[in-house]
Amino acid sequence: xxAEVAVIAVDGGELSLGSGLLALVRPALNELECGGMLAVLxxxxxxxxxxxxxxxxDRHEYLGFETIAEGVDRHLIERGQFxxxxxxxxxxxxxxxxxxxxxxxxxxxxxxxxxxxxxxxxFAPRGARVEPGGPAYPFTLNEREHVAPPEVAKLYDQAxxxxxxxxxxxxxxxxxPLPFPLAAALSQVMTFxxxxxxxxxxxxxxxxxxxxxxxxxxxxxxxxxxxxxxxHIDVFLKRARLCxxxxxxxxVTTSRSLLSLLQTEDFTEAAFLLSVxxxxxxxxxxxxxxxxxxxxxxxxxxxxxxxxxxxxxxxGLAHVRYGLANDPNLYGRLESAVRRRAAALHGVxxxxxxxxxxxxxxxxxxxxxxxxxxxHEAFRELLETMHLSRIRRLEYxxxxxxxxxxxxxxxxxxFM
Amino acid sequence: xxxxxxxxxxxxxxxxxVVTIWEGIRKHFQxxxxxxxxxxxxxxxxxxxxxxxxxxxIAWNTPLAHVRVRQRTNNGSLSxxxxxxxxxxxxxxxxxxxxxxxxxxxxxxxxxxxxxxDSTQARILPLYFIAKEGxxxxxxxxxxxxxxxxxxxxxxxxEIDVLKALHDGRADAGTVGDLxxxxxxxxxxxxxxxxxxxxxTPGFDHCMFDAHPSVAPENVESFKRALFAMKWDNPRHRRxxxxxxxxEWLPPREEGYQSLQEALEQQSPQ
Numbered sequence: 001x002x003a004e005v006a007v008i009a010v011d012g013g014e015l016s017l018g019s020g021l022l023a024l025v026r027p028a029l030n031e032l033e034c035g036g037m038l039a040v041l042x043x044x045x046x047x048x049x050x051x052x053x054x055x056x057x058d059r060h061e062y063l064g065f066e067t068i069a070e071g072v073d074r075h076l077i078e079r080g081q082f083x084x085x086x087x088x089x090x091x092x093x094x095x096x097x098x099x100x101x102x103x104x105x106x107x108x109x110x111x112x113x114x115x116x117x118x119x120x121x122x123f124a125p126r127g128a129r130v131e132p133g134g135p136a137y138p139f140t141l142n143e144r145e146h147v148a149p150p151e152v153a154k155l156y157d158q159a160x161x162x163x164x165x166x167x168x169x170x171x172x173x174x175x176x177p178l179p180f181p182l183a184a185a186l187s188q189v190m191t192f193x194x195x196x197x198x199x200x201x202x203x204x205x206x207x208x209x210x211x212x213x214x215x216x217x218x219x220x221x222x223x224x225x226x227x228x229x230x231x232h233i234d235v236f237l238k239r240a241r242l243c244x245x246x247x248x249x250x251x252v253t254t255s256r257s258l259l260s261l262l263q264t265e266d267f268t269e270a271a272f273l274l275s276v277x278x279x280x281x282x283x284x285x286x287x288x289x290x291x292x293x294x295x296x297x298x299x300x301x302x303x304x305x306x307x308x309x310x311x312x313x314x315x316g317l318a319h320v321r322y323g324l325a326n327d328p329n330l331y332g333r334l335e336s337a338v339r340r341r342a343a344a345l346h347g348v349x350x351x352x353x354x355x356x357x358x359x360x361x362x363x364x365x366x367x368x369x370x371x372x373x374x375x376h377e378a379f380r381e382l383l384e385t386m387h388l389s390r391i392r393r394l395e396y397x398x399x400x401x402x403x404x405x406x407x408x409x410x411x412x413x414x415f416m
Numbered sequence: 417x418x419x420x421x422x423x424x425x426x427x428x429x430x431x432x433x434v435v436t437i438w439e440g441i442r443k444h445f446q447x448x449x450x451x452x453x454x455x456x457x458x459x460x461x462x463x464x465x466x467x468x469x470x471x472x473x474i475a476w477n478t479p480l481a482h483v484r485v486r487q488r489t490n491n492g493s494l495s496x497x498x499x500x501x502x503x504x505x506x507x508x509x510x511x512x513x514x515x516x517x518x519x520x521x522x523x524x525x526x527x528x529x530x531x532x533x534d535s536t537q538a539r540i541l542p543l544y545f546i547a548k549e550g551x552x553x554x555x556x557x558x559x560x561x562x563x564x565x566x567x568x569x570x571x572x573x574x575e576i577d578v579l580k581a582l583h584d585g586r587a588d589a590g591t592v593g594d595l596x597x598x599x600x601x602x603x604x605x606x607x608x609x610x611x612x613x614x615x616x617t618p619g620f621d622h623c624m625f626d627a628h629p630s631v632a633p634e635n636v637e638s639f640k641r642a643l644f645a646m647k648w649d650n651p652r653h654r655r656x657x658x659x660x661x662x663x664e665w666l667p668p669r670e671e672g673y674q675s676l677q678e679a680l681e682q683q684s685p686q
Contacts, residue, residue, distance in 0.1 A: 018604075049615070
């Protein structure tokens with residue numbers, strides 16, 4: 001036995017095996033390759049009895065001890081074969097803040113997203129040393145190109161920074177009583193928004209458990225999206241109730257449209273239908289409501305919701321664009337998804353009547369016939385704006401203008 | 417359903433997990449093309465008798481059961497394999513720090529807690545090895561914990577009882593197996609200010625697969641092939657190996673049972 005072969009040494013002082021010695025021994029063994037040597041200095045005579053037995057239990061080779069000074073033993077252990085393997089590749093680059101900040105993008109630079117994820121790493125954070133022999137996890141989204149566009153870190157940081165408080169950040173005291181037709185119209189619009197935002201809460205939530213944790217940033221971004229939707233549901237329903245006329249109507253058109261969204265089983269198809277087409281269309285709807293909002297509180301809450309939605313659209317577009325760039329078959333799949341949904345909604349009619357009427361009255365600002373005519377015109381313009389914006393987004397995602405035109409026309413009359 | 421090609425293995429149901437273990441191993445054996453079924457017994461005495469009658473082909477035996485099978489078959493039984501953890505087992509003599517016991521000879525006149533009378537590691541061999549060191553056992557007051565008799569110490573309850581008696585001050589010293597002792601310490605269940613290890617016995621070997629002398633050689637080979645194909649880094653195998661307390665199956669060796677044979681010969685009336 002010679003001290004020269006030991007590559008690591010720990011000084012256990014008077015610690016016995018049962019009083020903390022293992023907290024020094026185990027991490028030190030963890031730093032060694034299989035077959036590497038650890039020297040343990042100890043002034044506790046019980047360690048002579050216990051360390052060999054512990055090595056047997058933990059499958060390390062106990063090589064013996066020698067007394068190197070009065071009352072001090074040096075034990076030698078050879079690391080066994082069943083320990084957690086050390087990473088073969090070089091470790092991560094070190095993470096450093098810039099301007100006192102640490103962003104998700106900084107983290108991605110030192111710990112990039114893998115192109116494929118291993119089901120056996122489970123919930124182990126990306127970059128952790130994973131003990132082999134663990135169970136396989138049932139995640140189904142295990143490929144970067146189907147899950148994780150490069151923009152995700154930036155969008156996650158923006159989302160965290162943009163969180164707001166539905167209780168205190170809206171000037172609720174500015175809400176004034178409205179005359180009946182306007183009050184009923186605003187309550188209807190807010191009811192419709194809340195119903196659709198509930199679907200936008202549930203649909204992405206279905207996919208989070210399918211995303212491999214190697215792409216945790218995507219799950220984290222979606223978590224921020226869920227928090228956004230929760231807040232939107234909250235403010236829209238508060239505003240509806242402040243109208244003092246009860247909530248509006250939920251139409252079968254909306255119900256069918258949202259069910260078909262909820263039943264979409266593919267993550268990219270769902271992101272396309274919900275975020276690119278649905279929330280994309282909602283951006284124009286929210287601009288419209290903001291423009292005709294009867295008070296500052298309504299303007300503020302709609303404007304804040306629109307900012308959040310625009311982030312969701314951005315992520316949805318990034319997701320779809322990334323997928324399309326890597327998988328040429330995706331075009332056909334996404335178009336089919338839109339066609340299937342359109343077929344399922346065939347014959348439901350146009351925009352739900354209660355919503356159409358409410359938007360018209362809201363834009364009119366009163367029930368006075370000439371004002372209603374202006375409101376009706378504004379509504380028609382809204383539909384056209386929505387169509388053109390959808391085409392623009394679809395083209396940005398990578399569709400041809402003809403594909404974009406077709407898909408936009410097939411989009412649900414429910415907007416979402 | 418009896419089929420000569422299907423090996424029938426006996427194991428003792430000392431814990432509900434035994435069903436999980438053998439169902440999993442049975443499935444693995446099937447996948448390996450070595451069909452195997454198992455029968456569970458409530459005690460090793462019955463399992464040994466059924467093996468000797470040829471009612472089962474192979475028994476998963478404790479050292480005590482293994483030594484009995486060797487004796488009763490005049491060493492005609494076939495030893496097939498053991499766990500890595502079965503090799504170089506030891507027993508420990510643990511003392512209370514306030515007992516004044518500094519060496520084995522100080523045990524005389526003191527109370528020594530010991531495990532079940534059929535536990536190799538907590539009673540039979542530690543007492544044998546202590547006596548071999550020249551200590552007069554008749555001068556030690558034994559505090560026995562005869563729990564789960566027939567299970568040969570598999571449940572470990574008598575060893576936990578020994579450690580508890582030591583912590584409570586009902587005994588000055590006690591004997592337990594080395595795995596329980598280091599695992600209880602590693603888990604933080606041992607108060608090092610009250611108890612410490614005094615002595616470690618020489619090593620001995622533990623469990624063994626014993627086959628009846630008449631089992632067909634091809635069945636023996638097929639059993640060993642499937643057994644040694646279990647791997648720690650395979651998640652499905654690993655769960656079973658963890659439950660059974662091993663990381664790899666190893667070939668048999670007989671020299672590790674010498675001390676137990678001697679101990680039993682000394683204890684039984686000649």
